[in-house]
Amino acid sequence: MAVGDGPQQAIPGRDALITAVGGWVTREPVLTVLLTRVARLLTEALGADGCLVFRVESSGDLVLTAGHPAPAAGRTPLLLPEGSGLAGRAALDGVPIAVVDDQPRDRRHRELLGLAVGQPVSRLCVPARVTGGGSSAVLSVHSRERREFSRAEVDLAQRVADLVGLRVYVAAALTAVRDYQQEWDAVVATAVGAQEAERRRVAADLHDGLTQVIASLTFHLSAADVALGDGDVGYVAEQVATARSLADLALGETRSAITGLHSPVLDDRGLAAGLMSLAETVPGLRIEVDAREFALSHHVGTSLFRIAQESVRNVVKHAGASEVLVRLARHGHMVLLSITDDGCGFDAPSQLSGFPRDVPAESGYGLAGMAERVHLLGGRLRISSRPGAGTTVEVTVPDAP
Template sequence: MRDDAALWDLLLGPTDLDLGAVAGSMSSSFAADGSLILVVDHAATALVVGAADPPGGTAEPALRIPLGYGVTGLVAQNGRSVRLDSDSPRNAAHRQLMSLAAGQSVARMCVPARGLSGQVVAVVSVHRGLPHPFAEAELQRAQRLVDVLGLRLHAHQLRQATHGHRSERDRLIAHAISVQEAQRRRVAGDLHDGVTQALVSLSFHLAAAEVSLTGSPEPASSTTEAQLQIASARQLAALAYDETRAAISGLHSLILDDLGLVAALESLTHAVPQLDIEFRAAPDERLAEVPDHCAAVLYRVAQEAINNMVKHAETPRGVLSIRRVGDLVVLEATDDGVGFDVRSVLAGSTSSAPAEHFGLSSMAERCALIGATLRIDSVHGRGSAVIVELPLSADR
C-alpha cells in the first residue's frame, strides 16, 4: 500500500480545505494521470468542477454533469462507487479535463463523497492510461480517503451557508434599527415642534396672568387681563394634550392591545376624517390566531398605507380589508388615486436619503421580519394597492 500521509494531512490538517491540492495528491497517491473532484451544485441538480488535476482552465467551468447522467452522474445519484477498466466519456469538456485524445479510453474509478447525513456532496474521479485498471483494494483505499473529504466539504458548505444567513440577518436587523431610529427622530421632532413649543407659550401666559393679578394697581383691568391669559393658557394646554396623544399613537396602539387586530384596523379608518375608507373584515375567529408581534406589523403597515393615501393619493376614497385565505392572512389597502411608479420610488428609498421617504421601506422591513410577503401595485391614474400575505403555518 502506498503512503497516503500527505493526503491525510491535507484532509485532516487544521488549514482550510485545498481541493486543488487534494486532487493533485489523489493522482500521485494512486499513480494516476489525473483526478477530478466534482461537487454537487447548490440546486442539487448537477455536478460541477470543484478541482481538477491537472488544472483544466476554461474546461473547468464548462463541465456540468446532471445527476444520474453518465457514469459519474450515476455515482452521484445512487452513491455507489465504480471501477471501469476501460472508459471513454463523451462530454467534450470532460474529455478535455482528462486530457483524452479522440477515441482514447482510460481506466477510471469514481468514488462518492458523503456529507454528514449520508447524502452525496461530491464525486472523486481518478483515471490512468490503459492497461492499468484500478484494483478493488485501491477503490477501498480511495473510499476511505473520500469519506473524510465528504465530511470536510459538507462542513465547509454549512459554514458558508451559516455565514450567508448571518450576513442577511445582520443586514435586516441593521435596516430595522435605522428605520426605528428614523421614527424616533420623527417623534422627537413632533414632540419638539408641537408639545414643547405649546408648553413654553403656556408658561409664558401663566406668568403674565400672575403678574396681572399681583402687580397691577388697578384690580378690575388686571382681573380681565388675567382671565384672558388663563384662557390662552387653557387653549395651549388642550393643544399640548392633543399633540402628545398624536405622538403617542404614532408610537404604540392601545386599541390593538385592548380590542385586537380587527378593531384596531377599523379604528384606523375612522382616524382620517378627510378620507372615506371602507373597512372590510370577514367575521373569522381564525384571525385571532395572528400572533401579537405580527398583528403589530399588520397594524403599522395599514397605518402607513392610509397615511400615504391621505398624503399622496389625491382621492376621497379608499378600502382597507383583512381576510383569511387558507393558511394566509391577507391585508389589503387600496385607493383609486393618482398612483405612482413603485419601482423608482423603492430604488430611491434604498439609496440617497432613506429618512425622507421611509414609509414603504419600513413596511417591507417589518414584513420581512415576520416572514410575510409585501406587494405594492400602482398604476398612474388608476390607484395603488398594498397587499400583505402572512402565512400562519403551525411552525411559525
C-alpha cells in the same frame, strides 16, 4: 454499469496516497487547493485522464469546485441539478457508481471531459460521505479510453473521497456561520437605525404638534391672567375658551402620539380591528380596510400592523393620495397584507427581497425598517410603484404561526 468488475490487482503506493491526502485534509488551509491536489493525485493513481470535484450545495445541486486538469478560470462554474447524471445519483444514494460507456448530455460537461461529438467516456463517481448520512462532495474520475474500474480502484477512490468529505462539510458550515453573522449584523444595524428614526419621528411630531399647541395655550392663559387683573371679565372669558379648545387639541395630539407608539385595540381585539382603528385615526384620507380577524401570533400581528402604519404614514407625507385600500388575508399558513394607494407613486427599487441589506440606503420611505421586520418574520416584501401610478406595498409571510 459495472463497479469492480475489472482486474483486482493492488494499486501501487495506495497507503502512501491515503496518508498524503490525510495530511492535506488537516493542514491545507485553502479548500480549492486541497481539492485540486486530490484530483491530480487520484487521476495519476488510477491512470485516468482527469478528475472533477463537485461540491454538494444545501439545495442538493452540484457545483464544480476543482479538478485536474484545472477548469478554465473566469467561467461560471458547471452546475448539475440535484440527482442529475452519475455524479448527482452518487451524491443522493451515497454509493459509488462506475460506467464503462457514458454519454454526458451537458455540453459544458463534455467540454470539461475533453470529449468529441458522440465520444463515450468511462467514469467513476464516488460520494464524499459525512457522518450522519449525506454527501458533501463527489469525486468524478474519467477516462476517455474504454475501461472498467476494479474493486480496488473503487475502494481507493472511496477512501480518498471520505477523507475529503468531512473537510468540505466543515468548510460549508464555516461559510454558513459567516453568512449568518453578516446577516445578523445587518439586521441589528437596521433595527437600531429604525429605532433611531422612530425616535426622531416622535420627537418631530411632538415638536410640530403638541409643543406648539402647549406654547399657544400658555400664551392665552397668560393673557387671561393679565386681563383678570384689569377687570376685563369678557376678555378673560374669551381667552379661557380659546385655552380650553387648545387643551382639547393637546389631548388629541397626545392620544394620537400614544396610538402611534402603542395600539391597545391591536392587543385587545386583534390585527383586523387594529387596522380598522388605524384607518379611523387618519384625517383627510379615505382608507378602506378589507380584513377578517383570525388567530395570529402576537409578534407577527404587531409587525404587520407596524408595516401598515408606516405605509399609511408614507401615503400621508409623500403620496398626495385620496384613497387607500388595506387588505389582510390568510390562505392556509400564508398571510398576505397589502396597502395600495392612488397617489403620485415613485421609482421603487427594482428588486426587494425583504432582507435589509438589499434595500438601497437612499431609498427612504421607511423601506429599510419594513424590510427588517419582514425578514425577521421569514417573509417577503414587494413594492410596486411608478410615478403617476400609485404604490402597492405587499407583505407575504409564508408560514405564519
